[in-house]
Amino acid sequence: MTGQTILTIKVFLEDSFTPLNNVRIRLTPLDTKDSKKPKDETQESISQNGVLRFNLPSNANTFELKILDTRFLEKAKSDNIKTTNNYSNTPNPTITLNLIGKPSLCFNGYELQIHQNNKIIQSFKAYSGNALSEQEKVDLQNNKSYKKFVAHEYTDSAQNIIQYFCLDKDYQKQKDKGAIPEGIYYINISRSTDDKQSGIRTYNNTWYSLSRTKEGKKQWGKYNIPIYTDKDCTNTTESSTKRQGFYIHGGESYGDNGGIDLAKEDTRFFQVLESLKQEYKDILEYIKDDKGRIIIKLEVGYEEEYEFAKYFTLDEMIETSHKSLISSNKNFLLDSNNPQRLQSLKDLCQKILDKLQAHIYLQYGENAIYKIHIKTKGDKILLIQW
Structure with missing residues (x-):
């Protein structure tokens, strides 16, 4: 269209200097100026080198910029609703948006990390799958050609002991043995008030048979959270391996059937999680679902790079x-x-x-x-x- 004003949008992380690629943004015109003239159309664009370009609405008093990227809140750090006249008479009008990243978890085979805006803000030693002896590790290497292992060393009765955890793709398929399969998962970090809910559960809940025994606490620790494969936190089955029933949990020592085992780090992890829920209260309000749950992403990946x-x-x-x-x-x-x-x-x-x-x-x-x-x-x- 002749004379159309081009509006440039620059997108950065909340830190104001890291440009963001592949962020989809929707521009929606609001408050039509003249009902006799054609309405401005809604536009969408994806950032390249941190930059997007739109046609500035010509028949709208205001317009809204909405972030359509699951990594970030829909609302930027500044107000998302803009007044058209502030940009219509400006040469090369530009708007800078500082996006707020959603909190998330990352498990890499030996640490469970809490992330905010692509930064690790807390980390906890954690492992997944059966704890293997040196001989069991060697057997898997010789018989199955498995190569990817992480080691945990600890002292027991003044003796150094090394446990191994196998992260190989094929071993991830082994029910009740391998590490949790790589992929994207979700957890509900709200406090559970019902044994059947998806949130944070405490040791003395009755949902598992060992819960009131010392053996149960040794295996499960004081707290746990079910891990889901869908954003609604209803499905626990991982699609490629058909394994299910994963948890983030604690216990007396490392080694489980395929969840994320924090061992004695579980109390600290859940305490930190509660404190962060207060620190990021305003951000978390934006991601509550219609049931009041706070559901965040858990990324599991075992690649060294x-x-x-x-x-x-x-x-x-x-x-x-x-x-x-x-x-x-x-x-x-x-x-x-x-x-x-x-x-x-x-x-x-x-x-x-x-x-x-x-x-x-x-x-x-x-x-x-x-x-x-x-x-x-x-x-x-x-x-x-x-």
Whole structure:
């Protein structure tokens, strides 16, 4: 249309400097100015490099911008309803939206993490599936060619013991043995007041037969939450493996039939969850369903690149002592006498940074060319940009 004003929308995380891609936004005209003229049409667009473009409504007093992305609240940090006249006489009108990420959980095979706006705000040691001995691990490696294991080391009667948990795809299919299958799940973090509800349940609820015995507490801990495969929290069956009945729970020690086992971390996890519900009360109000439940996403993924990228931002990786890496992520243990591990980590860093290259261009300029060079200096990994 001749003379049509183009409205540019820039979308960022709540931090105001991280541009967001693949965010769908709907522009809906409100309050028609002249009923004799054609109404403006509703428009939708998807962000590329953090930018979307719309035709500015010409026959509406106001318009609404709605975020249609399950990662974020529908309402941005600022008011979503805009007055058309504020932009109609402005050259190159632009609106910046800072999107608020929904809280979520991520389980990577050895940690259960609470996320907000793509940042880990709390993490808890957790494992899934049967706890395996060294010999059981070797048998699976030799007989089934399984390769993906995580280890948990603890001391019992002054003796160091190592348990192993197998994360291989095929082992995930093993009922009552393998880890919870990778995928997207949902949990209801509201406090359950009924044994049949989907929310947080306490140890002495009567929904399982061992609940009033010491053995029951050893296996289940003080709290648990059922894990669902649908947003309505009605279905517990994972579609590809047909396994069902997963829980986030505690217990005396790690090892279960395929849920997410926090062992003795369960009390701290649920205490933190309750405190965060208060801290993010305003945000959580927006995601309550019509039953008053607070349902959040749980992402389960066991890929190394995915896990490592979750731990470190580009800035944090500029110069990092391997000792701090050890304390943050024991899957990437390094020592000066093991150059193979260091080289493996360097290769992994490079793969992550290759994927981040598009973001680097956005952050530092589209026309500039940046290379990432990884080298070691003493016990440090240096990531140098030029």
